[in-house]
Amino acid sequence: MKLPTRVAIAGLGAIGRVLARSLADGLPGMTLACAATGDRAKAKAWLAAENIACPLVGPEDFPEQSDLAVECAPAAVFERICRPMIEAGKRLVVLSAGALLPRGDLIELAKLRGAQIIVPTGALLGLDAVTAAAEGKIHSVRMITRKPPDGLRGAPYLEEHGISVDGLNEAKRVFSGSAREAAAGFPANVNVAAALSLAGIGADRTTIDIWADPAIDRNCHTIEVDSDSARLTLSIESIPSENPKTGRITPLSVIAALRKLHSPLRIGT
Numbered sequence: 001m002k003l004p005t006r007v008a009i010a011g012l013g014a015i016g017r018v019l020a021r022s023l024a025d026g027l028p029g030m031t032l033a034c035a036a037t038g039d040r041a042k043a044k045a046w047l048a049a050e051n052i053a054c055p056l057v058g059p060e061d062f063p064e065q066s067d068l069a070v071e072c073a074p075a076a077v078f079e080r081i082c083r084p085m086i087e088a089g090k091r092l093v094v095l096s097a098g099a100l101l102p103r104g105d106l107i108e109l110a111k112l113r114g115a116q117i118i119v120p121t122g123a124l125l126g127l128d129a130v131t132a133a134a135e136g137k138i139h140s141v142r143m144i145t146r147k148p149p150d151g152l153r154g155a156p157y158l159e160e161h162g163i164s165v166d167g168l169n170e171a172k173r174v175f176s177g178s179a180r181e182a183a184a185g186f187p188a189n190v191n192v193a194a195a196l197s198l199a200g201i202g203a204d205r206t207t208i209d210i211w212a213d214p215a216i217d218r219n220c221h222t223i224e225v226d227s228d229s230a231r232l233t234l235s236i237e238s239i240p241s242e243n244p245k246t247g248r249i250t251p252l253s254v255i256a257a258l259r260k261l262h263s264p265l266r267i268g269t
Contacts, residue, residue: 004029012043014251015095015250017046034062036059038073063085069091072096074096092115093118097198098182098184120256130223134199140201141200146219147213148212152165168213171214176207176208176209179193179208183203218237219238220235
């Protein structure tokens with residue numbers, strides 16, 4: 001009998017909690033092995049309230065205690081979480097795709113160690129279609145993101161450039177540039193753009209406009225892809241979670257990706 005895949009979760013915020021509940025309730029072929037968090041007291045209280053048995057450890061303990069880790073923590077601790085798993089040749093599901101862009105060495109290390117880095121679809125409709133188009137030739141990829149101001153507040157790019165999203169009564173474009181620049185300036189906001197660039201033509205050729213829009217209450221993304229196989233126009237309105245920077249569909253995307261690992265029928269690329 002095949003043993004279940006032991007899953008570690010890095011971060012017990014809006015995403016990690018949904019994953020922990022799902023694994024504790026019984027995701028086929030999976031078991032919740034452990035978790036790492038910045039606030040252990042808060043995490044212990046939440047786990048106890050949810051009646052979830054889950055040891056709290058450091059990310060450096062993940063390789064020994066798990067087969068797969070899900071990174072859903074602040075981008076600042078990305079390296080500490082991901083490198084040990086990759087060094088150990090394990091599988092890693094990455095939510096902070098923007099933090100992966102400047103770390104091509106981790107991808108090379110994964111090749112060397114036989115590890116696998118999985119970037120789930122997240123809030124990005126049509127990622128499978130983009131990866132398929134990339135097997136041919138993609139001419140251009142453009143993304144337009146509109147978020148409620150609360151979902152962008154505190155972003156490093158806004159603070160560095162003195163851009164305020166407070167008190168807006170109409171939509172305001174706060175950024176226009178490459179996916180690489182967007183990932184650096186909005187590390188908690190546009191991981192979808194980073195995932196799109198990884199699926200398609202790269203972070204420097206993928207362009208994105210970011211708008212703060214007080215008239216909306218959802219995270220809205222429109223993607224335009226022109227390729228030699230198809231012209232794609234993709235649009236999604238993602239309902240924010242308890243954390244306005246994160247859509248409710250993001251943790252569900254991770255659960256779907258985990259379910260595929262042991263499913264007898266796999267839908268999608």
